[in-house]
Amino acid sequence: MEAVNGDSGGGGGQGWSVASATEWVQVGTGKITLHWSAPAGSASVRRDFLALYESGQKSLRKYTDYKGVDKEGTASGSVELAVPGKPGDYVARYLRADYSEVAASHPISVRSALTVLLDEVKSHSARGESEGVVELLETVMLRLKGNDDALHRGALESWRELQARRASKAAAPFPPRLEDCRDSPRRRDSAAASDPGAAEDGAAEAAGAAAAAA
16 A cells, blocks of 8 residues: 655655555454564664554554564564554554654555455456355344245345336336426427418317317
8 A cells, every 4th residue: 555655744754655465454354564664774763653543643652553663773664553443444553652743655545344344245246256245244144144934034025125116117108208298388489380280270179278278
């Protein structure tokens, strides 16, 4: 994953970088691997560390996990931090001992298992791999919740309701356009243009109706 460089205003120097080994991780899957590097002529100093934060977290002391740099005087390295238990976007930061920021990563997405599973279903479906979709559904409904009859009934009812709504929407006729209505002005004008005689008859009928009303 592409790194974000630090700047001199954050307590470090231009060219420092922090990057995650992957763009996203799944909740409960262990560790996030972070790689950091310093520009030429720079190196880590005593008590430097990397920490992980929820996106939008303003306080640099409120991290989800942290780890110190292994050795001072090095120009690059890697650390592993625990994957947060809450889905969302996170940012990794390289910091000095006084919490001044040297560099930060691009957002790292922490995704729930359900989100990952649904994306897998959509991916298989888009490729026309119906067997893969069925296997994933079986994994959820039978293996993970094999004895949860209430869950199965609820899922079946929701599925049937969804299919019924789709069928009803597909069968619903479109409302007629104004120009298709028998007595619409547009249709009369169109008929007059194609058949002058019909237009005269229509005008006579309209005049007769007006006279009768008077």
